[in-house]
Amino acid sequence: xxxxxxxxxxxxxxxxxxxxxxxxxxxxxxxxxxxxxxxxxxxxxxxxxxxxxxxxxxxxxxxxxxxxxxxxxxxxxxxxxxxxxxxxxxxxxxxxxxxxxxxxxxxxxxxxxxxxxxxxxxxxxxxxxxxxxxxxxxxxxxxxxxxxxxxxxxxxxxxxxxxxxxxxxxxxxxxxxxxxxxxxxxxxxxxxxxxxxxxxxxxxxxxxxxxxxxxxxxxxxxxxxxxxxxxxxxxxxxxxxxxxxxxxxxxxxxxxxxxxxxxxxxxxxxxxxxxxxxxxxxxxxxxxxxxxxxxxxxxxxxxxxxxxxxxx
Ligand code: NAD
Ligand code: MLT
Numbered sequence: 001x002x003x004x005x006x007x008x009x010x011x012x013x014x015x016x017x018x019x020x021x022x023x024x025x026x027x028x029x030x031x032x033x034x035x036x037x038x039x040x041x042x043x044x045x046x047x048x049x050x051x052x053x054x055x056x057x058x059x060x061x062x063x064x065x066x067x068x069x070x071x072x073x074x075x076x077x078x079x080x081x082x083x084x085x086x087x088x089x090x091x092x093x094x095x096x097x098x099x100x101x102x103x104x105x106x107x108x109x110x111x112x113x114x115x116x117x118x119x120x121x122x123x124x125x126x127x128x129x130x131x132x133x134x135x136x137x138x139x140x141x142x143x144x145x146x147x148x149x150x151x152x153x154x155x156x157x158x159x160x161x162x163x164x165x166x167x168x169x170x171x172x173x174x175x176x177x178x179x180x181x182x183x184x185x186x187x188x189x190x191x192x193x194x195x196x197x198x199x200x201x202x203x204x205x206x207x208x209x210x211x212x213x214x215x216x217x218x219x220x221x222x223x224x225x226x227x228x229x230x231x232x233x234x235x236x237x238x239x240x241x242x243x244x245x246x247x248x249x250x251x252x253x254x255x256x257x258x259x260x261x262x263x264x265x266x267x268x269x270x271x272x273x274x275x276x277x278x279x280x281x282x283x284x285x286x287x288x289x290x291x292x293x294x295x296x297x298x299x300x301x302x303x304x305x306x307x308x309x310x311x312x
Contacts (some may be wrong), residue, residue, distance in 0.1 A: 001302045002041060006030055007048040009070045013291030020299040036060050044298050046070055049260070049278065053077040058085055065308075066301045070294040071281050072096055075204045075231065079311055089311045090297040094149065095290035096281035101153035103280045104199055104229040107253030108158075110274045111225050112137065117271065135223070135250075138162040143195035145211065146202030146230070147172050147182060154199055155182050166191065169202075188212065192219040197226070204231035214239040217249060224249040229280045232257040237267060244270050255280045 003017055005026045017024050027038075039045065039061045046068045047053060053067055058081055067077055069091040079089045110116060113134040121128050142158050144151045147169040155165045159181060166183045168191045174184040185191045188211060191198065198220075202208045212226070213236040220226075226249065228235045237258055243249045244267075251272040257265055260278055267273050281290065300306040 001043045003044040003046060003298060003302070004039065004042040005046045006035065006051045007046075007070070009046060009048070009294065010287045010291030012288060013046075013070070013295035016292060016295040017299050020303060022299060022302060039064070044068065044302055046294055046298065047076065049076055051076065053082070055081050058082055058087065061087070066090060066298055068092075068294045068298050070095075070290040072100070073203055073231075074311070083310045086308070088301055088308050090294065090301070091312075092290045092293035092297075095293050096283075096286035097149040097153060099283040099286035100150045100201075100229055100280040101157060102283075103255060103276070104150070104154050104201075104227055104253075105157050107227045107229060107255060107274060107276070108137070108197060108199065108225070111227070111251040111253040111272075116274050135225075137197070140164070140196040141166060141194055142197040142199065143168065143185070143191040144182070145169070145188070145191065145198065145200040145234075146208075147177060147180075148201060150230075151199075151201035152180060154201065155180055163197075166194065188216055189219055192216050192224075193221075196221060196223055198224065199227040200230050200234045202230060202234060204234065209233050210236040210239075212236065212239075214242070217243040220249050222248065222250065225251040225253070227253040229253070229255040232260065237265070241266050241270070244272055 002023045005024060008028060014024050039057060043063050044066045045064065048071050053076060055078055058078060064087050066088040067082060069077060071091065072093045074089055074091050077089055082089050114132040118132050139162055141164045144155055144165060144167040147167040159165055165181065166185050167177055168185050168188050177184045211234055217239050226235060240252060244252060254267060254273060254275045256278055268275055
């Protein structure tokens with residue numbers, strides 16, 4: 001049985017699959033046409049977020065039994081089509097939640113305290129204490145959009161900063177939120193009006209793309225700082241750019257973008273944006289967990305130890 005790995009995963013995962021008798025080929029940075037040429041030789045494929053596992057690729061994968069995403073979510077995989085073709089789709093959803101929650105806090109603090117600007121101006125020989133005035137998290141209201149695994153971790157961490165936590169998540173009952181000391185708000189508009197900070201933690205779906213757009217940003221406080229460490233486009237990029245340039249909101253921390261990799265995004269030209277290149281899951285700990293979890297699931301499916309269920 002042959003497994004193709006197209007993006008870097010932790011070596012322990014590779015070793016685990018080889019010990020179980022699988023042939024594992026790591027071919028990183030393949031051109032799309034090279035991938036299409038060789039995919040037919042493989043029984044399994046492991047990707048992270050860059051490889052697009054679409055219809056064309058799945059149609060070229062004649063022997064494919066399972067596609068694994070060594071991370072959280074499967075939005076770069078056409079899961080519906082894969083399942084139609086009897087290809088199992090798996091991911092490692094719990095592997096990187098802590099990493100993503102901690103990165104969210106890092107971005108929030110970096111935006112509040114001008115960390116990148118402070119560092120770069122100091123290195124350029126400037127001592128700009130007066131210009132780089134920050135704001136505190138303490139006694140402010142943070143709105144969490146999507147109170148799932150990561151949203152809950154972010155809430156707990158921000159409560160430790162003395163923040164009031166409110167959330168918009170139509171699928172989580174008020175009582176469950178209350179148990180976490182989070183106040184439920186029923187509409188995104190209400191959340192936009194009352195928050196000093198907003199952070200989004202939803203999956204990317206047709207309902208969540210652009211959930212915070214032009215109209216919603218018009219409702220925001222002038223001091224709003226917003227973080228997106230979930231998926232590019234949940235906060236509409238054009239609307240966000242406009243709101244930041246026009247000074248209608250105060251800042252943004254962004255780890256994810258509509259088109260990735262991206263270096264020419266206009267948001268990256270703004271002083272009140274702190275950005276990272278999709279680093280939310282990039283901790284040693286998360287990558288070990290993601291590599292091992294994905295490898296275990298792939299091996300179990302290929303070796304017939306687990307039944308095919310479609311997705312897991
Ligand atoms: P999760 O499935 O545990 O939680 C998502 C929450 O969003 C759920 O509670 C769900 O009810 C809620 N939700 C769904 N639709 C909604 C809507 N229309 N409005 C409001 N809430 C809605 O997911 P998670 O593990 O917490 O991950 C959250 C996001 O973070 C995902 O997009 C994931 O892909 C992303 N992520 C990014 C990185 C990174 O590297 N930046 C790493 C890990 C995860
Ligand atoms: C994510 O969910 O954003 C990914 O798991 C990131 C990654 O590729 O590690």
